[in-house]
Structure formats: C-alpha cells, structure tokens
Amino acid sequence: MLRRSHTAVLEKNEVFTENFETEPYETGWACEAIWFVRVLEATPGTKLVAHAQVSPDGLFWCDKGDAPLSLEGEGLVHLPLRDFGGWLRLRCELKGERPSAKVLIYLFLKE
C-alpha cells in the first residue's frame, strides 16, 4: 500500500490577540509531520512564535525542543518534525505592543 498521509486544518481564520495552544491532535500512526502556519492579517509589530509540543496522553504537554516557528507580520512558515509520538500541538506566543493575528494552521502527517 502507498504510504498514508493526511492534512488537518487546526485553525481556520481565527483571530488571536494573546498566547494560545492548538487543540490536541493524535499522531501515533505517522512518522513525519509538517506544521504550516499562515498569518493572513496582523497588526503592525505582531510577531508569532510557535513551539511544537508533545504529550503522553493529550492532557499534559511539554515543548519538543525543535527550533520554533517565527513570523513577523503576514506570511507562511513551516516546521518539519520527526519522533513526536502519539500527540502534537502548537504552543503559540504572540509578541508586540498590541498583537493580533488571523491564522490558518495546518498539520500534515505521513506514515
């Protein structure tokens, strides 16, 4: 069988003005992952920094330790991952004086 893959859209045009985490997503079947974060709109000076997090149970989380995604203003960035276990989420920090970002967040997974 061909290697299975899947794209999940975790946030759709949501506007965030403070730090947030994405919903837990189960990844036990996959070996490869790529996070895509697209900032559609941002107030001047907004910087988004996103850390991949892993979990043993989908309840308690720690940073995976990879270099975080970082984006100032609008644009699209990605973060490839391996060895992430059964769960993934993004811990997102919004920096700036009055930060606001409208985001699309995708998680691509592959066996």
Place this chain on the structure above:
Amino acid sequence: MTTDHRLSKFDPLSRILFFDDFDEGINGWCELLGNHDNNLDNIKPRTRDPRPAQLSTCSFFDIGTHGSVDGIYALKLATRPRVNHMAQLIKRMTYVKRGLVQMETYFTYKAETVFDSSIQTPRQWDGNYHPVESMFGEFTISNDVNDGPRGSRHHCVLRYVNTDREGNLVRKWMYKTSLQVTTRMQLQGTPVPEDWHTVNPDDWEEVPGGHFALCHNEVPTKINWHYLRWVFDTETRRNVELQVNDRIMDLRDIPVPVYDDTYHGCDRLLNFIFDVRTYMPVRNFLFLDSVLVSVDW
C-alpha cells in the same frame, strides 16, 4: 463472510457499498465545513469549526493505549472544550438507485478526563459512578439525501441525548422535527441556529423505545464498544429501524422534514454524517472502530 472476523460482526444488506476499518486510514470521513465563497470568514458560525478527523489509538493517561475492537485505531471526533461546541464528520457518496440503505458501526463515547474542580455536575464520585458520565452531552447520526436536480432533499437525523444542559442524565434517542438551517437560508434571513440540525433547539421528539442507558463503564478511561445498525429508505425518505445492541426501534412512522427548495449540483446525493456535541467546557469524543454501509440495490 462468517470466515472473515472483521465482517462477520456485521449483518449487511445484499450489497456492501463501503466498509471502513479505521486501522486502514480515515477512508473519506472529513470535516463538514459550511459553505463559503473562498473567504473562510464568511462561513456561518455553527458550521465553521467542525474539527478534523483523527485516527485515535484510544489512549488514556492511566492505562495507556486501549486500542479499537480488532486493531489499534479508531476514527475519533473530538469537540473543543467549549460549551455547545460540535465536532462533525461526513462521508460523501451518491446513489445508484433509491431504496434501503443500512449503516452499521461499532462505536464508543467519552468525555475527556478533567482535573479542573470548578467543573461540577449534579452527582459526585461514589466509587462506581464518575461525574465524567454527566459531562458527555450528545451524539448524532444522520444522512443528507437529494433526489436529483429538481428533486427533494431531506435529512434523517437520530440523536442520543446523554444529559440535559445541567448535567442530569437523560439517556434518550431523539429525532428532529425541523429542517437544518442551510447557509442559503441564513443568507436569506433565518437566524443562526443554536443547534446545527434544527431551526430551534427544542425541535426534537423522543424515539419510541429509545430511553435506555449505554455502557459508559464508570470512569473516563474505560471504553466499551457498542453495535449500532441504522436503516433508512431513500425511496420513502424515511427512517426504517435503529438497533443498538439488542434494542430495536421501529422508525417507520417518524416524520422526516423535507426542504421546499431544490439544490443545485446535488444530484443523487447520499451523505453519511456523525457528530458529537458537548454541553460543558469539556472535550467530548465519539470513537468509531469501523463503519459498514450496505444497500438493497
């Protein structure tokens, strides 16, 4: 079929339309996102966040992996931990002929374990009863059928209501009595509904013989799989029968609302839908081990 252990736990009609074992992948079950004009800001509120499908190992913080009926993975629908949030997945087909359609599945359900003592339900833990049982709101099975370019469109919809909004156990199967408010209806002025399936939140009636408990099994981390068999008839536009384990409910006399409008581009539409809704700030989950749909065509 009796020699195939994956199929012998089902009782299909003459032709199997599809058999989805979620150990093999998601098999076409995807988010039922609302209509839009390429601008996701314009998706109506009740349909903009139905959450992506997940392949779950049914793992928990205390025992680790539970697994599915005959494998590791189940299809999981997961709400956000937000009052009245609904997660919803759909599989989209068309039909060759009008007639009987039967959907069978092995399912289980749970609210997520919470460590937040501010979330309270009416009953306290007593060693057997766990409050998480009252943190699971409801789940719903439904279809979406359109007869043709100038034909009728209808949804057969059956919901298991586990609790009321205060967390008191209800444990009843219900059927809906009004139409699902479409994007176009909302653009034409119908208010945004509280309930995705109906115009008003109380547009539901009890299914005769549908008042019974499922096997919750005490704590948030034990899952017991249930057999469900649902038959509907696209010729009569009616439900026929719902079976949950040994309980069989005759649905032939239950009315099914039909739209006055016709729908462009939905010729011979035949969709299958599962959803789960939480009434509390607690994630609710619906797990499906496998789904088999058969027809009498």
